[in-house]
Amino acid sequence: MHPGRQLGVLGLVFVVLYLLVFFAGGAKGSFTDRLHPKLGLDLVGGTQATYIASVQGGQVPTKESMEQARSIIENRVNALGVSEAEVVIQGDRNIVVSLAGKADDQLKDLSEAAQMRFRLVIGATGDVASTALNPPTAKPSASASGSAKPSAAASATTGASAPAANPSAATGGQGGGEVMKAPSPSATPTPTPTTTAAAPAPGQQQQVTVAEVEKKIGPAAWAAAQKLTAPVDLSSDPKAGLAYATFSKLTPAEVNVLTPQMQFNVPTISCDQLNARPAGAIDDVNKQATVCYQGGKILMDKAPVVGDDISKASPQLDQQNGQWVVSLDFKSEGSTKWANLTRQAFNATSSDPCYTAATAMYGSIEHCAVAVVLDKKVISAPQIQGVLTGTSQITGQFTAVTAKELADQLNFGALPVTFEAGPAQTVSATLGVQQLRAGLLAAAIGMFLVAVYAFFYYRLLGSVIFLSLILSGLLTFGALVFLGRTVGFTLTLAGIAGFIVSLGVAADSFVIYFERLKDEIHEGRSPRSAVPRAWARARRTIISANTITIMAAVVLYIVSVGAVQGFAFALGLSTVLDLVVVFLFRHPIMTMFANTKAFLSPRVSGLGRVLRRAPTDVKEA
Incomplete structure (x- = not known):
């Protein structure tokens, strides 16, 4: 073998790992700060x-x-x-x-409830149209290739943006989208200032009836609102909204009991009121819904496709544009629903409400738009340019973190009840830095005892054990720091215990290898020929033993929660890194030692008794 190659690969692993530690994963501060691992709640609060x-x-x-x-x-x-x-x-x-x-x-x-709905847009006010017709960046576009992944860069307050879809090869369709800026927080223009009442206290949603709202509005304004069949255009006649001025005084809970058509048509119902409606206000899939999007209001049809129709959501890096997206895989029935919805949008004629709405939003258009709604927010409303099946994407201004957050929300489902944020505060550590120091001290003592025993029993071979533990420790520490920044790995006292236990696992592999080496020499082989022979036989046992430890850590990680998961993760991680050191350092360094005079010395090598008992006429392998 060529031990220099394995050692070179190990050196490359160290260089890459510590380049990641110092310069990747959002590394900030001085070089010392970048070496700080992420500590757990029990250690730092x-x-x-x-x-x-x-x-x-x-x-x-x-x-x-x-x-x-x-x-x-x-x-x-x-x-x-x-x-x-x-x-x-x-x-x-x-x-x-x-x-x-x-x-x-x-x-x-x-x-957040994470209720995703896919709704056909059947109405849009002029505010949305003015924003859509004057996008701040590029115009909408779609690839001519049926296998391409067209996308759009629209964004909403959630940080997500326009979805595109991978069409089925059989249909040859294409995903469409628009390019828009984030929704404006300003309300729809009204002839009088909008006033909204304070939200109800957390946990006590206001119970409002239609009769109470009608009484507050007044019979004349209520009757006028019921007769509306389209939004009142204030741009041509600002005074037209005076008849509906009392609607601006409704609280979000009171606005919520109005029909979606009334919310959409009455000009004095503002985006502030709609956005502050109680959680779950538009979750009913069997009802139409009105929301604000791009500074105006849109009316959406019932929701034939929902989040439960998605089998898996995952963050991915789009290879075409280098942007993070959330990929959606639909279930079998969900894929059929999605195809039917996109077929309805794609095949709509100029007489359909969705076509009129899309014209108001985009001006000259080809097909209707489908709104992707997460809770009360429209993530995007792209035009549908084909009958879409299979995998779809939510694309836009995502980072790796925000894409993962949305995917996790969709994967783990919607909350059975709605929540409102209460107080947040800083808490102190349950164990503290002293326990951290005690844990690190225990790890150092354990490593010291292993090293003392190794040098006492194996002498020169003990240096191999000591150097291997040092390299394993450096690899583990680098991985710990990098994983803490990128995937949130948090070092707790339970994790430190996992690393300490891994010292014993590493020591076992040394014992297996060195004792096998002694057996080979005892059988009559020279020390130099015994090294590769012992490695070939001990390697299987080392891999088997470490595999069992890794499997146990994986099972423990899957079936447990909290601190026990941290222990299992730490044990599995350190065991995997120990295997890396075994193959890239321990065996190559032993091969190099086998060619030294010290290795042939019974007094120095640690093989003294075996070498003395070995016959003088040894055989070469």
Whole structure:
């Protein structure tokens, strides 16, 4: 063999890993700061946020729905199983989430319902049209190739944007989209200032009836609103909205009880009011819905395709444009529904409401638009330029983090109850830095004892053990720092215990190899010929033993939660890295040692008794 090659590969692994540690994964600060691993809640404290369950009428949610919500939120915040967040239920309606470090950004979207709906756009106000006809960037475009992935760069307040779809090869269709800026927070122009009442207290949604709203509006304005069949155009006659001025005084909860047609047609119902409606306001798939999009209002049809029709959502890097997207794979029945919806949009004629709406939005158009709605927000409303089946994409201004967050929300399902964000606060460490130092001290003592025993029993071979442990430790530390920044791996006391246990696993592989080497020499082989022979036989046992440890760690990781998952992840990671060191350092360095005089010395090599008992006429392999 050529030991220099294996050692060169190991050196390359170290260079690449520490380049990632210092310059990738959002590395910031000085070089010393970039070497800091992400510590867990038990060691450095963190952020604690409270989410308050909100049920219509102020009713208390059931224990089953609260437990289901707790499980979904835990899966969202701990999607990779290594951040070790604490998610507990407090009282009848509170869920408290604790996460290590400053985690405000990670906690802010946990309580979102993640109800995705696909709705045909059947109406649009002039505000949307003016924005659509004057996009700030490129014009809508679609690839001529049936296998291409056209996309659009529209974005919404969620950070997501226009979806494109991979059409079926059989249909030859193409996904369409528009390029627009983020929705404006301003309201629809009204003749009088818009005033909205404060939202109800968390957990106590306001129960409002249509009769109460009608009384507040007044019989004249109510009757006028019921007669409307299209939005009132204030651009030509600003005074036309005076008859509906009282609608601007409705609270979001009161606006919510109005029909979607009334919400859409009445000009004094603003985007501020619509956006502040209670959670779940437009979740009913059997009802039309009105939302704000691009600074204006759009009316959407019923939702034939929903989030439950998606079998899998995953973040992906689009190879064509280098942008992050969320890929959606539909279930068998969901794929059929999606094809039917896109067929309806694609085959619509100029007399269909959706065609008129798309004309108002985009000017000169070819086909209708389908709105992709997440909770109360329209992520995008692209034109459909073919009958789409199979995999679709949500594309736009995603980062790796935001694409993963949306995919996790869709994968882990919608919350059975709606939540409102309560207070957030900083919490202190449950164990503290002293326990961290104690854990690191325990790891150092364990490594020291292994090294002492190795040098005492194996002498020169003990240096191989010591250097291997050092290299394993450096690889593990680099991986720990990099994974902490990229996938949220959090080092807790349980994880430190996993690394300490891995020292014993690493020591076992040394014993197997060296004892096999002694057996080969005892059978009459020279030390130089015994090294490759011992490696060939010990390698299988080492791989088997480490594979069993890795399998045990994987099973423990899958069936456990929290700190136990952290222990399993740490044990599995360190065992895999130990195998890397075994193949790229231990065997090559032993091959090099076998060609030295010290290795042939019974007193220095650690093979003293075996060499003395070996016959003088040894055989070469």
